[in-house]
Amino acid sequence: MLKQYKLRFYNFRLILWLLAVSTIGVLLVGSAMESLQKRQMAGVIFGLVVMLVVSLIDFSWILNFSWILYIFNLLLLLAVRLLGDSANGATRWLDLGFVRFQPTELSKIILILFFAKFFLEHEDDLNTFKTIAQSLVLLAVPLVMIYIQPDLKNTITALFLFCVMIYVAGLSYKVIGGVILIAVPMLLIFLSIVIQPDQHLIKDYQRDRIMSFLYPEDEEYSDDIAQQQNSITAIGSGKLTGKGLKNNDVSSANNGNFVSENQTDFIFAVAGEELGFIGCCTIILLLFLIAFECVRLSLRAKDLSGKIICCGVASVIMFQTFVNIGVATGMMPNTGTPLPFVSYGLSSLVSLYAGLGLALNVGLQSSAYKELHQSTWREELL
Numbered sequence: 062m063l064k065q066y067k068l069r070f071y072n073f074r075l076i077l078w079l080l081a082v083s084t085i086g087v088l089l090v091g092s093a094m095e096s097l098q099k100r101q102m103a104g105v106i107f108g109l110v111v112m113l114v115v116s117l118i119d120f121s122w123i124l125n126f127s128w129i130l131y132i133f134n135l136l137l138l139l140a141v142r143l144l145g146d147s148a149n150g151a152t153r154w155l156d157l158g159f160v161r162f163q164p165t166e167l168s169k170i171i172l173i174l175f176f177a178k179f180f181l182e183h184e185d186d187l188n189t190f191k192t193i194a195q196s197l198v199l200l201a202v203p204l205v206m207i208y209i210q211p212d213l214k215n216t217i218t219a220l221f222l223f224c225v226m227i228y229v230a231g232l233s234y235k236v237i238g239g240v241i242l243i244a245v246p247m248l249l250i251f252l253s254i255v256i257q258p259d260q261h262l263i264k265d266y267q268r269d270r271i272m273s274f275l276y277p278e279d280e281e282y283s284d285d286i287a288q289q290q291n292s293i294t295a296i297g298s299g300k301l302t303g304k305g306l307k308n309n310d311v312s313s314a315n316n317g318n319f320v321s322e323n324q325t326d327f328i329f330a331v332a333g334e335e336l337g338f339i340g341c342c343t344i345i346l347l348l349f350l351i352a353f354e355c356v357r358l359s360l361r362a363k364d365l366s367g368k369i370i371c372c373g374v375a376s377v378i379m380f381q382t383f384v385n386i387g388v389a390t391g392m393m394p395n396t397g398t399p400l401p402f403v404s405y406g407l408s409s410l411v412s413l414y415a416g417l418g419l420a421l422n423v424g425l426q427s428s429a430y431k432e433l434h435q436s437t438w439r440e441e442l443l
Contacts, residue, residue: 066117066425075354079402079417082347083108085340086328086403092306093324093331097405104407108414115418120426123419124366127178131199134171137164138206145210153210163408165207165215169222170416172203173373176223177366180230184365188233196227211264214396218380225376226369229359274394288327289391291319296333296341296390303337324405326397329389345386348401352379355417358424367423374416377401 083105091098137155141164145152154161176196183192200223208216228237254260255268256275272279273286298304320327333341352375359371378401385400387393399406401413 070425072354072421072424075351078347078350082344082402085344088306089328089331089403090324090405092335097324101405104410108411111411112414112418115415116421118422120367120370120419120422124174124178127175130171131175134168134203138203151210153212165212166408166412168203169219169377170412172219173370176226177369180369181364181366187231188236213267214398221380222373222376226373229369229372230365270394288320289395292327292330292389293391295320295330299334299337301338303335303340306335308335325399327389328400328404329386344403348378348382355420358420361427362423363426371420371423374420
């Protein structure tokens, strides 16, 4: 289970970028809501410990329990449905007494592990109808349980994650082309139904967010788009260098309370206003470098499962970054997605740290295996 690895094989660049963006996150959360800063800092410290421990565990050993993890994931999602806490019309949290936990965040990491093992076992017959159908059924069960919470954003995130993983596993371009030919018309049909006032596919508040994005000039949806407009104004007001952390400007997003949930979903508005264009670019660059290091680790993975794990973690980070910033800048419909390692949210924070721990172990495994093979080769020559 636990293995000893040589320190020089550890990817310290990844840890450096992670510490930098997490520090910025702690400062921004403290600026948005000072009472949460210590909890965010505690989450970062706990996440670092989790990442360190996970990085020293052989990921191949963890994959031996993929089915147990899959069933555990379903039980967690079922517990949310039966025992979960509700807020704003959604049931997504489990109250553990000392903390509220959102199982959906951990679910994404478990799905990465499960399908890494599944696709490894079906590497030779991945493009057969049987294997593709099995993988879709195995995905559909947790996906439906996430969707009915309701949690459309994480449903889409998990679906995107699956698409990345099956592509990395080696899905044929012919199959991909066929899926696109089917998916595009279905998406158009879905949107044509959703915009109807009497539709029943999604919740009314979800429809209103889509309609406010499609028709921002319509006064009927002015309340839904106001928050995004205030977010854009806050970002623009920071100009090049920002107004500074915890500034006293009464018209700021924090002091004026113009943007709600600014410690989570709209943390980028706080970053734009207080750190300016330079600060926003720094956050985006750091998150890109973290994802880039994960992809680099995937290229040296000892097998397909390690490659899928690294690319899966990278895709979650980049997709959530794109959605969060897209919402804050008005490029996408309003949906509550945390900015990785920056937004307040301990479930998301610790889960992503665990995912990076897995990616780090993939990197350690590749280096260890290369050194082992080189040593064996030298011994044979001697």
